[in-house]
Amino acid sequence: MESLETTKTLETLEKLEGLEAIETPSLLIDAVRMDRNIETMADVARIHQVNLRPHAKTHKIPAIALKQIEAGAVGITVAKIAEAEVMAAHGISNIFVAYPLVTASKIERAIRLSEQIELIVGVDSLAGAQQLEHIASRHGHSLQVRLEIDTGLRRTGVLYEQAAALAAEISAMPHLRLTGIYTFRGSLLASKPTLDVAAAGKEEGALMVQLAEHLRTQGIAITDVSVGSTPTAAYAAAVEGVTEVRPGTYVFHDRMQARLGVCSLEDCAGSVLVTVVSRPSADLAIVDGGSKTFATDIQPGTEPLQLKGFGHILGLADATLARLTEEHGMIELGPLAQAANLQIGDKLRIIPNHICSTVNLHNHVMMQHGHTYTRTPVLARGMLE
């Protein structure tokens, strides 16, 4: 799906003229595309009658979380208690911290927050559950928890075959209410990265529904079966018994999702505006964005995506963002791109490989409504703790 825009050589460059007032590098968000993405995923959830709980790690902006909720989301997902605190302070009242909280200070922060809003926290081990129970008990508080299941990614999550035993122990703890199970799998099939996101989503949903049914036969009242990321959400949602999906990236989409076939490059709402600062040779243009502007966690040339370069350069065929140093991006220009005759001072737009970690590098985004750009702070950026 990467071919569409590469034929338009100069058209997109010309459109950038209205952007002269914007300093670069700048992360632009096209509000029309974003709104459409928000609606599309809300429709997916409605059609399959599952809850939508978007992961806010992608945008980290409370105003966007509120838009997702207006469109039908039941609440949001975050990875950090600090992110939950920022979101709650800006009016989000239903948050799932899909991460094991194991230290006393974080659990105490979660308890404080759960006295104010609907809060659910993740748990994936007996030690973690005991710590939650211990501190919740001390505060005379009941915490809603979900058990994380490892369905092949080998990071957090109890092993699938050990889940029933752990669920039984947690459900016996008086200050924890175990209401659901969840997993994060990405685009994995039979424990290997895959481009077959449909099969991956179905497998993910089926594994989790099967486990939920098994837990219910043991007398554990699992109501929430929460699965699915942007590549797999639509397929996992179609599995009977799945109750919730938690996609994040879809709000903006990115080059990785386009490569996975989940969206087209035209659906990507986020792009980085850069300026050509140097033209040392005919086949090379240097732009003012490097590894502090474009995230490097999704590397070019790796399986299964095999992306070329660190982003898709709009309107310039056979140009590759081939190398990054901290504040320099080295664009290699093939014959077609050389013909475009880039000048120092020209601006380019680049769709990053991975939008979530790219947003996290920016203090603010420029939100585009027609010809108006609004500087919007990324309020939960860097909320690591």
Place this chain on the structure above:
Amino acid sequence: MESLETTKTLETLEKLEGLEAIETPSLLIDAVRMDRNIETMADVARIHQVNLRPHAKTHKIPAIALKQIEAGAVGITVAKIAEAEVMAAHGISNIFVAYPLVTASKIERAIRLSEQIELIVGVDSLAGAQQLEHIASRHGHSLQVRLEIDTGLRRTGVLYEQAAALAAEISAMPHLRLTGIYTFRGSLLASKPTLDVAAAGKEEGALMVQLAEHLRTQGIAITDVSVGSTPTAAYAAAVEGVTEVRPGTYVFHDRMQARLGVCSLEDCAGSVLVTVVSRPSADLAIVDGGSKTFATDIQPGTEPLQLKGFGHILGLADATLARLTEEHGMIELGPLAQAANLQIGDKLRIIPNHICSTVNLHNHVMMQHGHTYTRTPVLARGMLE
């Protein structure tokens, strides 16, 4: 040089007990090591009688820039006019923006700043110089500039053989004062990445001194010959005719510099404190820092460094920070590390591969003086524009 700490297995873990009050993940800076690094590089510059102008991209903290100046630096280097503005607002009065400024708005900001402090800006093209001249002329202002030379890295910088012609054109421009030449080369030898930083530094210095002499014979009064990064500064400074070095990373050092042989791991002042949040199997521990905590621009297993994993885990032999997702770090544990019997809730310290881009992910650092930790905001973080 990576072996020293790996033998101490549990000693370092025990020392972390005093850190319980610190939320994780957190970037710790050991002030004693930092101060020693600042002094050591100041001594290098003094011995070779060259100016030291540290690159502030590493720390992005004005208080640290002031320490470097107190220790003898003549001023600082930055990559962005926005960084210069933050630094100037906090008392730094001599700044080199070692980056070509080519847009009107940025040049106007540079002119405003240069009315308040000693400011030098980079230039590497005729188009860029003309733009600088045009806007400086409009403001009736004279801008001090340095010409950037490409000595093999193939990013910004005029090609070596074209430098004399461009210097002649710039020196004829009435509102630009061309006082120096500079280059950034990293650890490159004969245009290839190398571990032989001594030879690389000598070659870099020699190339630039030779060019400066050639320009002088043309009647261009080059006073500043500015070279050298952390790996090469000491060797380039020793070359007769070099007047300034601009190392950045040395203030904290990192795993990459240790691998290059520039420092030992004991010189590394920056480490990330993380908590074990999950132990899904005997050979795997999951910590609460991923690609939004550890920069991924220096990838494991790439030439010439061949680093193992995304950081050096202190006190745990044969443990590798093998994989990162956004908020999860997957540590593979060999037999020795498995014997350490890590528990959920245990804390680890990890020296990142690249400290500059890692600092840039953090809103603040925890500055350690003895047993006291001071939360210090990274004021120029994300100052991309």
